[in-house]
Amino acid sequence: MAEPFSVRVEVRGYETDTQGHLNQAVYLQYAEHARWAMLRDAGIEQHDLLARRVGPVVLETTIRYLRELRAGDSVDVGCVFEWGEGKTFRVLQEIRKTDGTLSAEITGVGGVLDLDRRKLVADPREIFKELAKDPGAFGL
Template sequence: MTEPFSVRIEVRGYETDSQGHLNQAVYLQYAEHARWSILRHSGIEQSGLLDRGVGPVALETNIRYLRELRAGDQVDVDCVFEWGEGKTFRILQTVKKADGTVSAEVASVGGLLDLAERRLVRDPGEVFKALATDPGALGL
């Protein structure tokens, strides 16, 4: 099995709460950053999605907070897509300190919205595969 795609982020002081911990909402931003990064890595740009008339949508997100993060911590946010037969897909992500300590686990359900019809496309994996130069990075 290949290693999941990962992006490194440094926790910035302004992202922390009054206890000095990374604010809970920022985990969502880190996860979103990693998802857009893997799309770019696979050759899919936001403009290409818009030109095709589609856009990724988040339908559900669950976060398990496991260990605190503080300003200056280096974290790696990985991203693995799981594809099924329907209109949705899962994205599993882990936020880890540079020493490997897991700080959070993020599990999401996503879809690909047809921007004209305002409905999920039938097979999002096929659309991503058609747009990607490296669909293997997305597990396709």
């Protein structure tokens, strides 16, 4: 398995709810930000995906909220791809405060959509291997 990718984010005041906690929907935005940052870090740009006529899609997401986050907190948003057989893969993500406190766990199921056929590609690993300058970032 590859080393987990991580990107740092600071919780902004406008992302909090009336209790002063990070709004639940923003956790999904942080997770999405980390996934796109990981793709870029591995050498896959959005224009590369569009030129190849494919795009990553989220099919399922589960979030476990464990500790509150407040404005001004800095967090590291991790991302690890887990491959199985077939058209889908899992993405395991953690949001941790810089003191190590685990604030949330996000587990997702994803795939790669053929933009012309509007169907999932048979083996998403092959797309990542083809487009990434560093497929090892995805454990490939």
